[in-house]
Amino acid sequence: MSGIKRIGVLTSGGDAPGMNAALRAVVRKGIYHGLVVYGINRGYEGLIHGEIQEMSLGSVADIVLRGGTILKTARSAEMRTVEGQLKATEQLHKSQIDALVVIGGDGSFRGAQTLAAQGLQIVGIPGTIDNDIAGTDLTIGFDTATNTVVDAVSKIRDTASSHERTFIVEVMGRDCGNIALQAGIACGAESILVPEIPYDLDEISDKLKRGHQRGKNHSIILVAEGAGSAFQIGEELRSRSGFETRITILGHLQRGGNPSALDAMIAAGMGGKAIEIILAHETSKMTAYVNQVIISTSLDAAYGKGRPFNRELYDLANELSI
Ligand code: F6P
Numbered sequence: 001m002s003g004i005k006r007i008g009v010l011t012s013g014g015d016a017p018g019m020n021a022a023l024r025a026v027v028r029k030g031i032y033h034g035l036v037v038y039g040i041n042r043g044y045e046g047l048i049h050g051e052i053q054e055m056s057l058g059s060v061a062d063i064v065l066r067g068g069t070i071l072k073t074a075r076s077a078e079m080r081t082v083e084g085q086l087k088a089t090e091q092l093h094k095s096q097i098d099a100l101v102v103i104g105g106d107g108s109f110r111g112a113q114t115l116a117a118q119g120l121q122i123v124g125i126p127g128t129i130d131n132d133i134a135g136t137d138l139t140i141g142f143d144t145a146t147n148t149v150v151d152a153v154s155k156i157r158d159t160a161s162s163h164e165r166t167f168i169v170e171v172m173g174r175d176c177g178n179i180a181l182q183a184g185i186a187c188g189a190e191s192i193l194v195p196e197i198p199y200d201l202d203e204i205s206d207k208l209k210r211g212h213q214r215g216k217n218h219s220i221i222l223v224a225e226g227a228g229s230a231f232q233i234g235e236e237l238r239s240r241s242g243f244e245t246r247i248t249i250l251g252h253l254q255r256g257g258n259p260s261a262l263d264a265m266i267a268a269g270m271g272g273k274a275i276e277i278i279l280a281h282e283t284s285k286m287t288a289y290v291n292q293v294i295i296s297t298s299l300d301a302a303y304g305k306g307r308p309f310n311r312e313l314y315d316l317a318n319e320l321s322i
Contacts, residue, residue: 182313
């Protein structure tokens with residue numbers, strides 16, 4: 001076995017459509033280049049408890065367009081402790097794994113950095129529906145989740161229009177409004193509420209009334225979960241405007257489903273790039289999609305920073321929905 005590098009791969013945090021495609025690319029390209037690839041189940045939780053198995057070419061067959069993650073995932077409280085981080089390193093040493101690919105979001109990269117500090121070769125692949133990682137135009141899963149929301153809203157619009165109602169549709173995004181913003185502009189939502197920008201319910205209510213005077217009898221308001229409770233917002237708007245409101249919380253269905261072609265393509269590219277980074281003996285890197293090219297960037301630049309909110313797109317959404 002000497003000279004053959006052993007690498008590990010795990011998925012961590014909230015699952016995202018396309019994680020399987022990224023995993024497949026890591027495993028297949030890794031084996032192609034003579035690496036031995038180990039899959040770690042249940043993210044850092046599984047790593048800490050030694051749930052590690054060798055991956056074969058066949059182990060990733062038929063998953064390229066499957067949602068979720070066949071490795072399973074978890075949010076690990078133990079990995080946030082020094083004891084947990086030491087146990088994770090110990091498990092990797094025990095299996096003689098000296099490079100680790102972490103497919104996940106911000107919190108997962110936080111864990112990865114602690115392992116890099118202990119001398120492990122680390123590569124991050126940004127996988128989260130939130131698209132809240134700095135240094136990459138897109139994270140794996142965001143395009144699919146946004147399309148899921150657009151599809152749902154177009155169905156809700158049918159009933160909103162038939163019943164002449166205002167719908168408040170809550171989408172995912174605890175700390176960031178990217179899904180609400182992008183889906184909202186794509187489906188022509190009347191208002192988009194995000195945690196990044198303060199909003200005024202009186203203004204939104206006035207907008208609803210102005211629309212009504214023009215003969216507009218239904219509206220869609222997209223709310224990122226971090227911007228407030230959809231039920232509370234719906235009730236406030238009902239009492240201010242007098243219009244009937246209904247609430248839909250899309251919830252976890254936004255995390256499921258087959259990846260879009262774009263997500264599957266980015267995932268494959270990023271999985272492949274992760275192997276190139278490992279073979280080049282680089283560490284603390286993240287794969288990124290920038291200007292339609294898959295590149296390698298510093299994990300430090302991505303980690304903990306969040307992507308700047310697209311204020312221009314937000315302003316455009318307001319201009320288009322006067
Ligand atoms: O990070 C992805 C995400 O889907 C967020 O948009 C959401 O706030 C969160 O995960 C929900 O997490 P959980 O599935 O652990 O409740």
